[in-house]
Amino acid sequence: MSMDSSFRFLPIPTEIQFGCGILSSLPERIRGLGCKKALVVTDPGMRAAGAVARVEALLSAAGIGFAVYDSVTPDSGSNLIMEAAGLLKHTGADVVVGLGGGSALDTSKAVAAMATNPGAILDYTGLDKLICKPLPVVAIPTASGTGSEVTFWSVFIDDRTNLKVAAGGVLLFPAIALCDPELTLTLPPSATAATGMDALGHAVECYTNTACQPISAALALKAIELIGQHLRTAVLNGKDPESRYGMMLASTMAGIAMNSTRLGLAHALAMPLGSYTIRIPHGLAIAITLPVVMKFNHASRFERYAEVARALGEHVHRLPLRDAAACSFAAVKKLSADIGIPARLSDVGLREEHIDDVAAEAIKSGNVAVNPRRTTVEDLRAILRDAL
Template identity: 40%
Template structure:
């Protein structure tokens, strides 16, 4: 451990955690004196009646409310523009991001644009905006993205088919309500993909070159919690204990990677989502074991710790690399158990698109903090392993 690396640590928004936490919506609105509330969500949240629960809390106050529910799985610049059209006419003083990472990311983008102007494409990178965002209350309904505590928003620029990231401390939600009861109706496939996405966050944060003792402790606890509860959440969605543990594990991972960035998995998943609309959780889940095998020689001790956190038995008589490789095997087994696809064959990605995707992946700052130094040729080989393509550079 290097204690010298710890210079600044972001703890995120005020948190309300536990069954029934949704009741704090009324408390926050009344305490802060908000008068106009805009909810950002997706159609699935409406169908699951979760939007109704939030609306019931708002109706207990004197605040007026409008809803923007047109957020898709991989939100685009067009979606942000449409949200801004409604925002500018309604003039809210509080935004509520309700759902998975996509609605919360769109809510972050809207909050920033409301006070800084311009287009979301103007703010790619870190701290490119000056003014505080509109106050944002984040209510996650999946245990996966950690977006409720992070300082980043990710949006696909449809003009370039590129996923851009804007970040800054002023972008983070001011409050986060984590109510596991809101995740009970999450479909099995989404529970699996978002849950493994949370595991990716924890593993990439733990192995990041920016990791330090605080983030390592959080990430390892997240790995332990997620790996020991994800199967139960997938196969018995009404298991409140497992759902609570998954939401907690996702939260820990979010706080960890908010301070460390991520790695090659996320760098590579963004072009897949931007060009082929692969769900973010699925993209990360498929890529994870391949990237872990690539990174293994650069941080075998850390991968051995990951294996132990995932419940694997380590043999002290075995070579370090053999014990470390048990982390990869544990992830593969977990993926198989919860029926994560083994590759991207369903998306019919042509050979000629691998190189452009690799170029886009190399633009990501996450490559710079990956534990093993990475070239574009490395990225191409990793894509080939998951798409069945063969590319010559």
């Protein structure tokens, strides 16, 4: 980027409260928003793990009324969102508390939007379609990956077509992100690995794409560094508080960075890979396709990919630039292998006959337009075959 380059960075309106034990400030945050009754949107796993009971106890002790919708499923669905929105209207809640991974948080944002906007959530897919300001959302992530607590995206399945779709726009930012790394101490290794690789995908695709500017770049590069330092330990020794803190910081920073830039081919592909009957979990789709996408892209921006390799801890300073850049996708593959990510898309259910449909859908993504290398549908098919 030269001195005369102009750029756009979108600041986030979300107030970030970050720290071990910060969950206990939830009642104070709700009061600070001027709200009196919460709808907690979460999933059955959070209920089983005791996190919902903790939130219920905090709200009860503070005398804040609440109702709980705890039926969120992976990637939710447009019908589920409308069901939860129906419960919200019935209870008269004036704030939505999202508690869980990306699916719970994305659902909470969509539910808050449907409290104030007419029609159905499917009327609002795409960018900036909402008309009215949603109810405030307090987003409490229990995994370090999607960054949903600081992004303006809500991703869900369109139950009419079985396609993964997204609603986005500045009105969808949560009011408050309550980032408590302690909540991730009990996240199982496989979920820690997949969500952590999603955060890496955000940081790498943001840092290397054509829309990246110096402010997003700084956040994304720091996120890559943190993930290189902490993801292995977070997976292999989940009770280590320092690595959990580092990973939550990384996913938050990457989330802030990517609102302004969009992402790249791994995220373009992950939407259809999570659709139809294929339904590969988002983090795994990102983890497996990311090194293949980086290999496809790296010659278009050697400097950036060399920096990614350096940030991941590779000793590249004496290498020619192109060799240093090539270390970036090798480093991602090593990281994936160390944390038990399956090596191939066929390991997680993709079959040769899916490739044409996935590529045809992925090429329509806005993430393709900012990818550092110009991409055709044939290129996407080749990337999928390479990762199969």
